[in-house]
Amino acid sequence: MGSPGCGKTTTGQLLSARLGRPVTDIDDDFLEPYWGMPVAHKLSLVGNKMFIQEEGSALLKFQANPGSIVSLTGSNPLHSEAMDHVARSGLVIFVDVHYEDILQRLHKMKVDRLVTHREGQSIADVLQYRRSFYEKAYDLRALCERFESVESVTTKIDRLVQNFSSPMNYASTRSDSDGKAIHHFQDVILRGLAEDGGLFVPGKEFPSLTWGEWSRLVELSFQERALLILERWLHPDFVRPQTLSAIIDKAYSRSNFSSEDVxxxxxxxxxxxxxxxxxxxTASFKDAALQIMPQLFEQAITKETNSARYLILVATSGDTGSAVLDGFSKLSGNSNVRVMVLYPEHGISSVQKALMTSVDSDSVKVIGVDGDFDSCQSAIKAIFRSQSVNERLMDAYNIKLSAANSINWxxxxxxxxxxxxxxxxxxxxxxxxxxxxxxxxxxxxxxxxxxxxxxxxxxxxxxxxxxxxxxxxxxxxxxxxxxxxxxxxxxxxxxxxxxxxxxxxxxxxxxxxxxxxxxxxxxxxxxxxxxxxxxxxxxxxxxxxxxxxxxxxxxxxxxxxxxxxxxxxxxxxxxxxxxxxxxxxxxxxxxxxxxxxxxxxxxxxxGKFPEDVSRALQLPLPAENDDCSGVLQQLKTVSALPSFNQGLESAVKKPRVHNSVISDDMKNITREIETFCAEW
Incomplete structure (x- = not known):
């Protein structure tokens, strides 16, 4: 499917010849025989307004032949019920051609009006309106370069279908290439760490874009770019593009990111x-991933066949912890996920500590460790590898462990x-x-x-x-x-x-x-x-x-x-x-x-490091106070670029509600985990 002039009919015919499959053009092979008249004549009879309804009613009667290739009309997706009917019968591929190319093709075809075209609208306006319907309905997107030939697009679609049948799998960094255990994204995001202590990596060649395809992304927003890139990685059986788009829009909304450019x-x-x-x-690069990763984690949970609960176990060197707490706190009331964060008590800034220890929620536990980040991370990796600990958590509490720092793919x-x-x-x-x-x-x-x-x-x-x-x-x-x-x-x-x-x-x-x-x-x-x-x-x-x-x-x-x-x-x-x-x-x-x-x-x-930045600027530090707000206020007066972060200022004034500090050995950390699980 795609816009009029995107080459659907020709591409369908080329695919049919290449794959040896029958092809059906909805206009020529279904609608015209069904109505007993040319499509243009039907449009003139019922009028622009009623045509979509008539076309949709007819399409609801359409039954695709198994194994066939179907070329939809440009207006078919505008009837949601009919499009759902068609989509249930097979894989929907959106032929995404640049607007300017579409306009040039339509001009050559001497097409100056389209179905749903209203007085005063340009062709470009109609194409923009229709695009939102295409983006609701596809499984795979064939992103076309400017002026790409239909032969090249056909090859692209053929490759997309092959990749759909052979989705990206993941293996441990430590696995033998001859005997790789295959995991899908759903398993990888829930497990965090591989069973042998290694990290999950793609088990086949990375998806890539040509420079012509990257060029299509230049004028897009950050959110639109994210969708086009992540579509290449995430199989629609895990998350359909329409759901992924909603996840991305929520993650990178203006309520989360103060910059329009994200x-x-x-x-x-x-x-x-x-x-x-x-x-x-939380004012660090970790937010870019941790506003979206919890939503993907939740998506993976919904596909689980068991009813296990998950404890996200995080070691942080300062920024990850607060980003994890903020990201997972925005899940839609999912009671199957809780978060425990461990941080070096004497190894992070006062603002970083305040962002974590002031989070007041029964579903999180934040613990200071009398050690450094490496000892926190080593203890957590040892806990992930411990069969006895994991079995005890599962048997006693129906809880699995997972990770949200960068060991998790x-x-x-x-x-x-x-x-x-x-x-x-x-x-x-x-x-x-x-x-x-x-x-x-x-x-x-x-x-x-x-x-x-x-x-x-x-x-x-x-x-x-x-x-x-x-x-x-x-x-x-x-x-x-x-x-x-x-x-x-x-x-x-x-x-x-x-x-x-x-x-x-x-x-x-x-x-x-x-x-x-x-x-x-x-x-x-x-x-x-x-x-x-x-x-x-x-x-x-x-x-x-x-x-x-x-x-x-x-x-x-x-x-x-x-x-x-x-x-x-x-x-x-x-x-x-x-x-x-x-x-x-x-x-x-x-x-x-x-x-x-x-x-x-x-x-x-x-602003996350007010004392150290003030010292670097050789500013006199204000009188000591518990929430370091005085130092932040001082920095607020001296800097214009980048703009001051108001969220940090309010965070340091919140009371500390997590006061536990423990030694960094595995036994103590395991005891805290079990206590937290028992309270769940």
Missing amino acids: IPIVKLEENQYLMETFHGP GRLLPQVVYHASAYLDLVRQGVIGMGDECDVCIPTGNFGNILAAFYAREMGIPYKMFICASNVNNILTEFFQTGIYDLRQRKLQVSTSPAIDILKSSNLERFLHLVTGGDGPMIKNWFEGLHKDGIFKVPNEVLETISDKFNLVSDWCSEEQCAKTIRTVFKETGYLLDPHTSIAKTVADRQTTSERPMIICSTAHY
Whole structure:
């Protein structure tokens, strides 16, 4: 189906010849015999207003031959009941052709009026009106390039049908390629971690778009881009495009994101552009994924055949926890999901802590841990792997564990969207042309954010150089320079950029799986060695592949340099960076060696770190107070860019309702989990 002039009839005939299937054109082969007259004559008899009803009534009598190809009319989808009837009999493919191409074709065909055409309307107006009906009814979208031939579109549709029959599956990073356990997205998002301790990754080639297809996305909104990208990943048997569209619109609404662009791109200086990922409800990049991931999680639960409940277990280095709490709190009254968050009590900012510990709900538990993020994350991974713990939770409470940080594929996938969208924004702004290369620099701890940028490149976005920016916990810099990942002499340092205060980088495992072409046994050997001995080393050829093929460079920034960059950038541009973005900016300045634009991922709003930013600006700190609102007020008066985040100001004034602080060993954390489950 699709607009008049999109080539449905010709494409149907070509598909019929290619696949050896019968083809039915609704106009010629059904409506005209059914009415006993040409369609145009029927339209003149009943008039424009009644034609849709007459056509729909006829279509309700249509029965498709099994295995056949049916070319609908451009107006069939306007009758909802008839379209539902047709859709129940088979797979509906939307041939999505650009408006300008449609208008040119209709002009050549000398078509100047369409069904539903009212006086004073243009053809473009009618096409726009009709599009909303097409978008309610399809299973798969054939996104057409400008001026794409019908032969090429036919090949595209043939491939779509093949992929529909063979949906994306997922396997563990540690599985043998000859014996991969196949999991579908529903299983992957609910489980979080693979059974063998590895992370789920796509089990076949990534979906990709051509530059011509990406060009179709340039003028679209963030929400529209998200739909077109995620459609490529999520099978309609899991979530139909119409449901996915509603999920996306809810996630990226203006009530959640203060920027109309959701994740805007702003010029900082010269050839550097900031991707502002912090306009969501908890002011960090985690919101972009965690406003949509809980809805996909809920969708997966509805497809479960059992009645198990789910406990989302989260270790956070500062930002994930509050984003998870906010995202899951917006589910539609689902009593089958609760959330427990563990954070390092002495390793995050006062604002980050306030955002989590002030959440007053019986369905959440927030616990401070007398340790660092790595110990929190290690304990949670051990709990996920513990068969005895999981069996006890299931037997005693009918509860399964799942994750919402970036070890969960469902959390990582939405991040691919904003990395692709950032590139498209530079094209829309005229900074680059479609297909031109640019670089990205991302402050990195758990490696999920930068990995999503690599995945965007796998989908066809022409990112060239990837800069991994670390703080004083620079184990990734050391690894990418030496090939040795050595935790034995490392002690995590608390810094002013706590979200990347991480030594055990979980998503590095996924990256190395990508680099090695999916060598599960090798990945298993490395990361089991890291768990057992605290060290592993990759061969030189792997290191060369990372550098030469994947164009990754890594560098780090000291605390003094970070503060100096905040101060210098504010003085020179009036823009106030948070410490994480300052880390990236410092490293980006050192690595810029070409005329290519550089996208720096700005991962958090400066207001989440008011004391450290104030010190960097060499401002006198206000008198001590429990809610740090005085420091926020001071920053509010000195900065114009980016705009102040009012949500942070109100969050720090809320009372702390979660006061538990425990040691970081697995037994204590397991005890807290069981206590929380028993209260459910």
